[in-house]
Amino acid sequence: VASSDLEAxxxxxxxxxxLYVARGDEVLAHRxxxxxxxxxxxxxxxxxxxxxxxxxxxxxxxxxxxNGVVLKESLLVAxxxxxxxLPRDQWTTNERLxxxxxxxxxxxxxxxxxxxxxxxxxxxxxxALDLTKRIACLSEIGTYLLLQRWVFHSSRVAPPRWxxxxxxxxxxxxxxxxxxxxxAATGRGVDLVQAMRDADAWLSEAxxxxxxxxxxxTTSLRSRILREMRQATxxxxxxxxxIFPMPTAGMVGE
Amino acid sequence: MLEDMTSLGAxxxxxxxxxxxxxxxxxxxxxxxxxxxxxxxxxxVRSLVGxxxxxxxxxxxxxxxxxxxxxxERVKETSTQLLDDLSDLGFAWRxxxxxxxxxxxxxxxxxxxxxxxxxxxxxxxxxxxxxxxIHDSFFVSDPAxxxxxxxxxxxxxRPMDLFAAHQEALLLDWAGGNEKxxxxxxxxxxxxxxxxxxxxxxxxxxxxxxxxxxxxER
Numbered sequence: 504v505a506s507s508d509l510e511a512x513x514x515x516x517x518x519x520x521x522l523y524v525a526r527g528d529e530v531l532a533h534r535x536x537x538x539x540x541x542x543x544x545x546x547x548x549x550x551x552x553x554x555x556x557x558x559x560x561x562x563x564x565x566x567x568x569x570n571g572v573v574l575k576e577s578l579l580v581a582x583x584x585x586x587x588x589l590p591r592d593q594w595t596t597n598e599r600l601x602x603x604x605x606x607x608x609x610x611x612x613x614x615x616x617x618x619x620x621x622x623x624x625x626x627x628x629x630x631a632l633d634l635t636k637r638i639a640c641l642s643e644i645g646t647y648l649l650l651q652r653w654v655f656h657s658s659r660v661a662p663p664r665w666x667x668x669x670x671x672x673x674x675x676x677x678x679x680x681x682x683x684x685x686x687a688a689t690g691r692g693v694d695l696v697q698a699m700r701d702a703d704a705w706l707s708e709a710x711x712x713x714x715x716x717x718x719x720x721t722t723s724l725r726s727r728i729l730r731e732m733r734q735a736t737x738x739x740x741x742x743x744x745x746i747f748p749m750p751t752a753g754m755v756g757e
Numbered sequence: 758m759l760e761d762m763t764s765l766g767a768x769x770x771x772x773x774x775x776x777x778x779x780x781x782x783x784x785x786x787x788x789x790x791x792x793x794x795x796x797x798x799x800x801x802v803r804s805l806v807g808x809x810x811x812x813x814x815x816x817x818x819x820x821x822x823x824x825x826x827x828x829x830e831r832v833k834e835t836s837t838q839l840l841d842d843l844s845d846l847g848f849a850w851r852x853x854x855x856x857x858x859x860x861x862x863x864x865x866x867x868x869x870x871x872x873x874x875x876x877x878x879x880x881x882x883x884x885x886x887x888x889x890x891i892h893d894s895f896f897v898s899d900p901a902x903x904x905x906x907x908x909x910x911x912x913x914x915r916p917m918d919l920f921a922a923h924q925e926a927l928l929l930d931w932a933g934g935n936e937k938x939x940x941x942x943x944x945x946x947x948x949x950x951x952x953x954x955x956x957x958x959x960x961x962x963x964x965x966x967x968x969x970x971x972x973x974e975r
Contacts, residue, residue, distance in 0.1 A: 726901035
């Protein structure tokens with residue numbers, strides 16, 4: 504398989520928003536750690552045994568990141584540093600990295616555009632990944648593009664992005680659900696760790712001979728699980744507090 | 758409204774008889790049809806197609822009117838109510854963002870009470886009115902699931918992709934259609950879909966119970 508099978512994000516240059524679900528202030532603390540998360544200032548040990556603080560991206564596959572809700576003791580991350588913007592027609596090359604254009608849109612210097620380098624990898628303990636230092640989370644599309652490039656770098660095989668999505672869609676759906684659960688729980692004063700445990704127990708609960716986690720594999724059941732989740736969080740933590748003003752459509756805003 | 762839409766799908770009895778007549782004509786064993794007979798038949802079929810096309814246009818117009826009526830009701834809601842209704846249906850926030858054409862943080866800001874542009878408000882209202890329509894008139898019991906499930910199992914195009922591409926007419930065609938029409942619909946949505954989504958890879962369940970990728974057996 505030639506590297507020309509590597510895909511670029513949909514859309515047109517120079518709009519790279521499709522790669523990210525959140526950057527900078529948009530990153531929510533209650534989103535569980537996931538493949539493609541970018542952190543600043545992570546203590547890593549270099550091959551020479553030196554300890555350095557470096558920005559990194561989690562490149563561990565989502566299926567092998569946790570035992571239940573507990574993160575494994577060693578997670579694979581790749582160093583992130585400045586890199587030029589790679590136009591979409593050049594994403595077929597540079598397979599040793601994941602381009603991160605506009606990673607820091609608030610910055611006007613060259614630091615605005617970066618990349619994660621697969622040949623500069625480290626294993627870190629999850630405690631080193633301080634969620635308050637998370638500066639970006641990839642979107643679903645961004646995550647699959649990362650996995651495609653990482654797989655190609657490791658094996659010289661580039662499965663189509665939509666096939667990677669078919670294989671991992673339920674895992675991303677679970678991460679999304681966990682975020683929604685934790686948002687509901689922490690919004691009503693529940694501790695984040697407890698919220699994760701509650702969510703895990705709820706997903707692992709056996710019903711009709713299977714678990715909700717297993718049911719997420721079936722695309723047509725995901726909406727049902729989301730509806731049940733909203734009901735379950737209300738039963739567990741009480742009804743959502745309406746703390747925000749009721750907005751109406753206006754000419755201002757996105 | 759349900760009765761209106763049900764009647765839309767039925768052909769008038771005169772049309773039914775015409776179709777039967779054509780089939781009967783075609784069933785007659787003609788060993789060597791004359792040129793004039795073939796010309797007559799072709800002309801007859803052409804006129805029948807014209808009648809059917811008019812009927813299809815009529816159905817589309819009535820669907821559009823029904824959709825606009827539902828949308829008129831939905832735009833009376835606040836943006837927060839619209840988002841809550843979509844969430845209650847089981848739509849994920851990332852899918853709502855994708856269908857409206859904004860980022861997930863933009864949807865989160867709306868949920869926190871920030872104003873949204875009128876264009877986005879109208880798209881949200883349209884999305885919900887389509888959910889109302891397919892639920893009430895096409896008997897789709899779980900609209901959020903319907904939007905998420907692929908049109909053909911081996912092609913990653915979903916009704917939500919059609920909505921994101923502003924192809925609402927195709928969306929409603931699909932809601933009222935069946936699997937036999939899926940390829941025709943995909944031809945309209947993306948004429949190159951067979952090339953775009955040709956692959957030698959397949960997803961399978963590995964021995965550990967997790968999904969994995971492999972090359973298809975030839």
